[in-house]
Amino acid sequence: xxxxxxxxxxxxxxxxxxxxxxxxxxxxxxxxxxxxxxxxxxxxxxxxxxxxxxxxxxxxxxxxxxxxxxxxxxxxxxxxxxxxxxxxxxxxxxxxxxxxxxxxxxxxxxxxxxxxxxxxxxxxxxxxxxxxxxxxxxxxxxxxxxxxxxxxxxxxxxxxxxxxxxxxxxxxxxxxxxxxxxxxxxxxxxxxxxxxxxxxxxxxxxxxxxxxxxxxxxxxxxxxxxxxxxxxxxxxxxxxxxxxxxxxxxxxxxxxxxxxxxxxxxxxxxxxxxxxxxxxxxxxxxxxxxxxxxxxxxxxxxxxxxxxxxxxxxxxxxxxxxxxxxxxxxxxxxxxxxxxxxxxxxxxxxxxxxxxxxxxxxxxxxxxxxxxxxxxxxxxxxxxxxxxxxxxx
Amino acid sequence: xxxxxxxxxxxxxxxxxxxxxxxxxxxxxxxxxxxxxxxxxxxxxxxxxxxxxxxxxxxxxxxxxxxxxxxxxxxxxxxxxxxxxxxxxxxxxxxxxxxxxxxxxxxxxxxxxxxxxxxxxxxxxxxxxxxxxxxxxxxxxxxxxxxxxxxxxxxxxxxxxxxxxxxxxxxxxxxxxxxxxxxxxxxxxxxxxxxxxxxxxxxxxxxxxxxxxxxxxxxxxxxxxxxxxxxxxxxxxxxxxxxxxxxxxxxxxxxxxxxxxxxxxxxxxxxxxxxxxxxxxxxxxxxxxxxxxxxxxxxxxxxxxxxxxxxxxxxxxxxxxxxxxxxxxxxxxxxxxxxxxxxxxxxxxx
Numbered sequence: 001x002x003x004x005x006x007x008x009x010x011x012x013x014x015x016x017x018x019x020x021x022x023x024x025x026x027x028x029x030x031x032x033x034x035x036x037x038x039x040x041x042x043x044x045x046x047x048x049x050x051x052x053x054x055x056x057x058x059x060x061x062x063x064x065x066x067x068x069x070x071x072x073x074x075x076x077x078x079x080x081x082x083x084x085x086x087x088x089x090x091x092x093x094x095x096x097x098x099x100x101x102x103x104x105x106x107x108x109x110x111x112x113x114x115x116x117x118x119x120x121x122x123x124x125x126x127x128x129x130x131x132x133x134x135x136x137x138x139x140x141x142x143x144x145x146x147x148x149x150x151x152x153x154x155x156x157x158x159x160x161x162x163x164x165x166x167x168x169x170x171x172x173x174x175x176x177x178x179x180x181x182x183x184x185x186x187x188x189x190x191x192x193x194x195x196x197x198x199x200x201x202x203x204x205x206x207x208x209x210x211x212x213x214x215x216x217x218x219x220x221x222x223x224x225x226x227x228x229x230x231x232x233x234x235x236x237x238x239x240x241x242x243x244x245x246x247x248x249x250x251x252x253x254x255x256x257x258x259x260x261x262x263x264x265x266x267x268x269x270x271x272x273x274x275x276x277x278x279x280x281x282x283x284x285x286x287x288x289x290x291x292x293x294x295x296x297x298x299x300x301x302x303x304x305x306x307x308x309x310x311x312x313x314x315x316x317x318x319x320x321x322x323x324x325x326x327x328x329x330x331x332x333x334x335x336x337x338x339x340x341x342x343x344x345x346x347x348x349x350x351x352x353x354x355x356x357x358x359x360x361x362x363x364x365x366x367x368x369x370x371x372x373x374x375x376x377x378x379x380x381x382x383x384x385x386x387x388x389x390x391x392x393x
Numbered sequence: 394x395x396x397x398x399x400x401x402x403x404x405x406x407x408x409x410x411x412x413x414x415x416x417x418x419x420x421x422x423x424x425x426x427x428x429x430x431x432x433x434x435x436x437x438x439x440x441x442x443x444x445x446x447x448x449x450x451x452x453x454x455x456x457x458x459x460x461x462x463x464x465x466x467x468x469x470x471x472x473x474x475x476x477x478x479x480x481x482x483x484x485x486x487x488x489x490x491x492x493x494x495x496x497x498x499x500x501x502x503x504x505x506x507x508x509x510x511x512x513x514x515x516x517x518x519x520x521x522x523x524x525x526x527x528x529x530x531x532x533x534x535x536x537x538x539x540x541x542x543x544x545x546x547x548x549x550x551x552x553x554x555x556x557x558x559x560x561x562x563x564x565x566x567x568x569x570x571x572x573x574x575x576x577x578x579x580x581x582x583x584x585x586x587x588x589x590x591x592x593x594x595x596x597x598x599x600x601x602x603x604x605x606x607x608x609x610x611x612x613x614x615x616x617x618x619x620x621x622x623x624x625x626x627x628x629x630x631x632x633x634x635x636x637x638x639x640x641x642x643x644x645x646x647x648x649x650x651x652x653x654x655x656x657x658x659x660x661x662x663x664x665x666x667x668x669x670x671x672x673x674x675x676x677x678x679x680x681x682x683x684x685x686x687x688x689x690x691x692x693x694x695x696x697x698x699x700x701x702x703x704x705x706x707x708x709x710x711x712x713x714x715x716x717x718x719x720x721x722x723x724x725x726x727x728x729x730x731x732x733x734x735x736x737x738x739x740x741x742x743x
Binding site for chain 2: 085089097
């Protein structure tokens with residue numbers, strides 16, 4: 001009997017177990033590893049234990065003492081894992097350009113002479129310059145905030161204070177701003193286009209309703225890439241829109257619709273529109289049809305009836321749609337890449353660049369974390385506003 | 394309830410076992426990765442298919458547009474799903490130092506002394522020499538640009554320009570346009586003032602630049618008239634002349650050249666077959682066939698000697714072309730790529 005009651009108790013738990021496992025495996029764990037990636041910095045520390053021991057004895061200004069150099073050579077001799085050495089060199093080169101060639105020279109010298117001291121300064125005079133040793137000693141702590149700081153255009157100076165980066169080097173903050181600005185613009189256009197459309201579907205009947213719904217659903221079932229490519233064909237200089245307008249003699253020269261902000265907004269609005277129309281439509285369906293005639297019978301002008309009755313009642317749909325559109329717009333990558341110019345790329349393309357091209361996963365993770373945090377803050381603000389509204393309503 | 398639970402458990406078990414079986418599915422065929430376009434089509438005809446016939450085993454081909462992070466990600470993810478990859482000089486040096494590639498057994502490849510010295514590396518074997526040069530439509534411009542000063546001159550040659558997106562090559566071109574002599578190019582670029590100067594020069598042209606990433610794009614832009622001059626891979630220009638009867642011209646003076654290499658990703662499933670493939674693609678008799686299809690220079694000297702003169706004149710390795718060209722300084726880019734790329738991206742996005 002007890003077996004049965006155990007099953008009865010644990011049945012629901014077992015049923016949700018797959019979902020729970022799925023969330024842990026594909027959501028919490030990756031998120032955790034991204035977070036770790038953005039602050040972890042053990043590429044250098046794990047290979048240079050001896051150097052770490054004597055590093056504190058160096059003042060960081062003068063040419064480094066022989067003890068430090070000897071410890072460094074000992075560590076290099078002990079490091080046999082090529083990929084780990086590669087990680088270390090890449091990390092050092094990213095702090096101080098020139099480490100790549102310096103290290104390949106030094107590693108070769110260490111290989112050629114497996115015992116006894118090596119005069120590093122004689123090998124390459126770069127080793128007499130403190131900034132190379134500073135790059136090593138700075139990298140000996142297993143965690144770092146350099147990626148997170150760099151993600152918001154900050155850095156630490158030699159004294160360890162947080163300062164802003166030279167403006168030529170980075171513009172992440174501006175890119176974040178651009179990302180949110182584009183997403184907000186797209187959301188507003190989606191509301192302006194989506195609300196009347198959803199209203200139209202609600203009042204339409206028969207085949208007209210089916211056709212209007214199909215016009216929303218069909219694009220939703222089409223791949224994002226295909227829809228974006230279609231906009232490429234429509235918007236280009238010799239594209240359908242420009243050639244039609246020119247044939248009709250409305251314009252003389254082709255409009256600049258592609259490789260700029262206009263094109264990105266148009267394409268993104270179209271791609272996101274179903275996510276606005278459907279939530280609004282589902283809310284409008286639940287509003288009794290007789291409310292508007294009732295308002296009219298009490299003498300309200302149709303516009304006043306709309307603003308005072310229909311709009312407040314359907315606000316939940318607008319809010320849900322806006323949230324869906326805004327959140328998904330923040331992560332857009334393909335559409336700006338194909339339709340936009342160099343000045344319209346959003347933060348995802350910079351994350352992709354660091355992950356795929358430069359192989360700087362720490363930086364890619366840090367940008368991702370900053371994006372996540374800002375998005376969560378925005379969501380919290382939204383939640384607060386929405387609950388306040390509910391209370392006051 | 395009990396039955397439902399049993400069914401669910403059985404279903405899970407069945408699912409898990411199929412997943413396990415699928416995980417041990419058939420071994421992947423030898424996967425060769427090139428840069429796409431006319432060059433890979435030619436490689437497929439003269440290397441991939443004949444090699445597959447000879448070995449009696451099928452192969453897979455894929456293409457990519459470079460990017461060191463792509464290879465790094467494959468290695469970090471465990472066993473890579475590519476075997477042989479054609480990489481640029483900088484990726485060869487970086488990956489070899491970082492232990493991403495297998496060391497090549499040159500005794501097995503067997504043609505080490507037939508190769509030009511810079512095409513022999515402990516991790517890579519030369520694929521071909523290619524140039525990044527100015528290209529334009531000879532039917533639209535009778536008297537075309539002669540150097541990078543002309544490329545920057547939008548009054549003399551109206552229209553937009555197309556450049557390969559990235560810091561590499563463009564900083565060099567900008568300095569050349571600003572009057573730096575080829576011999577001093579990398580000395581100037583090694584200083585902060587030199588880098589500032591290059592970006593300032595790029596600023597002048599920025600509104601007129603259409604950036605490209607895949608090699609097919611600049612040729613399309615030239616063909617559609619979207620741009621009037623572009624920096625292009627030399628093989629693409631002669632390729633489109635042959636395929637579509639165009640009259641595109643290349644400007645060899647101040648063009649920049651580099652060599653690509655075959656590498657084998659470390660721990661690749663088919664690394665033995667991969668080495669056999671590299672050996673096959675390095676033999677003089679096989680390399681001699683590639684320039685007949687696409688105009689790139691061969692690292693095997695014996696192969697290069699057999700190229701008919703009318704084709705040879707279109708290759709980056711042709712003495713007259715080589716004399717006026719500038720080799721890419723790989724060491725400079727290995728050290729400075731990260732810092733300059735960050736700055737280039739910031740500049741580009743402004």
